Amino acid sequence: MIRRPRITQWLVIMLAAVMTAAPVLYAADQQQLVIYHWWTAGGERQAMQVIFDAFTKKNPSTKIVDNPVAGGGGITLKTVLLGMLAAKIPPDTFQSLSGAELNQYVDGNYVAPVDDVWKAQNLDANYPAVIGKMTTFKGQHYGIPMNAHRANWLFYNTKLFNELKLAPPTTVDEMIAAAKRIKSSKPNVAPIAIGTREKWPAVFLFDVTLLSTGGPDVYEKFYTGQLSVKTAPEVRAALQKFKDLIPYLYQFHGAKTWSDIAGPMAEGQMGMMVIGDFAAGLLVQAGYKEGVDWDAAGFPKKPQEVFLMIVDTFVRPTGAKHPEATTAWLTNLTDPKVQGEFNIVKGSIAIHKAVPDTTYPDKLHQEASRTFKSKRIVPSSIHGVLAPPAFLSDWQDILTRFLYSPDINRALDEISSAMELDKVSDSSGWYWAK
């Protein structure tokens, strides 16, 4: 064994220490934006890149540390995030939905108000009032949204409808009539396409049924627990109509996800599909052409056409390490140009009023943008935005069970006890706050 002189040993150790410490200290000093989101699917990643590029152009010295967590609607992200938030090491910003979902973070004191950005960008004037409502709790704004998906589209197979000379239905009754005609003239075609393997498409179908039989006011009251479910006639009527739809649904819906049935619908094996505008992106990517293979109409159009909105927001976590980066990020999101470019790639629509309808290249999104600006906007219940997420997961189970054994009285009992268990009306005070 060679005995090295002591001093050399110490020099080596000190050099190693300095070399490891230096980049760490340098990195900690550099301005960063640690961001968590769930936009990982094809199209979503590219859309995020659009915003990152715009952000980097305005803030060249800030490094973006991107942490995408796959899982639509943020189901996986929440698990990852809750640990970080409870341990008080929040990221600089993270993605959330609006409404009751966002309220959970507010109640846990995990997010700070963003009124400064809201006022600086004049969002009271530039965003529709409903969006303000969905992000305001205890009198303050807590999230900055940037895009909206529409959940109440009726997609249908163009060739089938042309052949049978059907007009796109405007109410659930018309939908049932169209389904009857499809079933009698083409017994191999499933009139209504639905894939309930992930359960939530059943909620989409029920939502449009409730909008058609009861209208938007009943919808809002139902999901915020303001209706006495067992006695209110509107809920019973909606469930009855929902039951009437069952014979026309694709018979193996339990085995398919929503993306599995979009293709067959465009190919003509199924007739109509109630789903959000994210299906349009899937169809276009698969090579099906709007106007040739498939078309979409807002649904229902009576008693009142509404835009059933799903909105994503970014928040300002309390105790974030780089607050200036957070503010810069939130401000960037409200830029109409950034919103326009992002939404063309993402497949949703911008919510800033200054973004023109002509921004979007296709008919569906132009119509969505028009409807967003002119018709009433109602927040969609999906993901726990109106009623809390706990109710929504019970609700999905109730509806899918109903599809297999449509007992209306039992369903009403289940809804009532789920609303009580998940404290729906208690936690919906924010929606009705003036």
Add this chain to the structure above:
Amino acid sequence: MAYTRAHALLFLAPLLLIVLVMYGMMAWTVAVSLDDWVGMAPVWKYHGLENFRTLLGGALRERLFTSLRNNLIWLVVFIAPTTALGLFLAYGLDLVGPAERVLRPLFLYPIALSFVVSGTLWAWMYDPDAGVINNLFRMLGLGRWAQPWIADPHLATFCLVGAAVWQYTGFAMTLYLAAIRDMPREIFEAARVDGATDVQTFRHVVIPNVGHATMIVVAMLILVTL
């Protein structure tokens, strides 16, 4: 060098830490179950046995019993065939000798797949319209055997059990093969000298001696099921 008590504590320290954390977590879970915690941030509000009352008598009763029933179905319908098949295959592999080198990895392969992969695979196969199983039946003219599989709420659980049996049989087989190899060869030779056929050897020599392995296999499969 003399080992002192300090050494003992130092070496045991990591294990003690793990034990503390584990039991600490269990105690924490019990404490949370007695709480009224709704929402995200931890809320420590003593709620007594109210949660258990809701579970056993209130709104969640039906869900609890459905979950328990499903668990029971899995315990019985999954473990028995997997164990039995594993034992048969292990004995079969022991009999074929050299072919075992090729066959054993083949049987063991499914366990290397993640649940996501095998779940997606079987979901495609079980698909009532486009899936392999139903289309195979139709091709052979046995269209009336085609089932809704996972689209049928009564069949769905058993379809899943089938997929799990496929995935874990190799695992049971490997453990049993080790147990069979462990047995002294003289017993088998004695049985052969006595004129026992392979089946008789299986019944009278193998089965009585793999009790220990069965215990391990069943225990591990219970862990997997639950």
